Amino acid sequence: MYYLSPDLFFPPVDQANRDGILAIGGNLSPERLLLAYKSGIFPWFENGEPIMWWSPNPRMVLFLDELIISKSMRNILNRNIFTVTFNENFRDVISNCQNIERDGQNGTWITNDMIEAYCKMHELGIAKSVEVWQDEVLVGGLYGIDLGHVFCGESMFSKVSNASKVAFIALVNQLKVANYKLLDCQVYNPHLESLGCREIDRIDFMEILKSK
Incomplete structure (x- = not known):
C-alpha cells in the first residue's frame, strides 16, 4: 500500500491490494481529486480515518444502452410526479447524501471535509x-x-420511493445525448445491478477511461 507524499502523484492502479485500496494520505485538493478520477481512483474513508484511495477490481459500471427501466418505473415517469433539475442545489444534494439513513450502515463515509472538497469541485x-x-x-x-x-x-439519496431512480435515469438520458462512454458506479450493489449496471475488469475500465 502506497503512502502519498505532498507531491501530486498516484501509483498505478494495478498496485491496489485485493480489497481495492491503492494509497493512503494526501489531501482532497481539487487538483488531487481530478487526477484521482482521471486515473481510475476515488477517495473513500470515514471520520477519524486517513484519506484512503481506491481502485477496485472488478469495477461496477453502466453502459448507457444497458439501462433497465422496469414497467412500474416507466409508469412513475409517465405520471410526471417528479421534477428534475441539474446542478441547481449541489450542496443540498451532497448534504442529503451524507445525512440519509441507509440500511446496514451505522454512519456515512461523506465527511464534512469531503463536502467542502466536492463543493469546490462543483x-x-x-x-x-x-x-x-x-x-x-x-x-x-x-x-x-x-x-x-x-x-x-x-x-445518491431518496426521501420518497423511487426518487433516486428518477435522478439516475435522468442522468443516464442526459449522458446518452452527450455521447458519454459509460457511467462509473465504482463497486457492486444489487440496487445498481437492477438498473443494468454490471462489473467489468479494471483493465477494461481503464481503457475506456483513457480513451477520448
Missing part, C-alpha cells in the same frame, strides 16, 4: 448534481464527477 464545473423535486421539495438526487466522456457517480 464551483470549478467538475462535480455535478441531479436534483429531484416533488411539490417543490427536494426528495432525491445524486452527485458525481464529470470527466467529459465518463461520469463517475459518487452517491
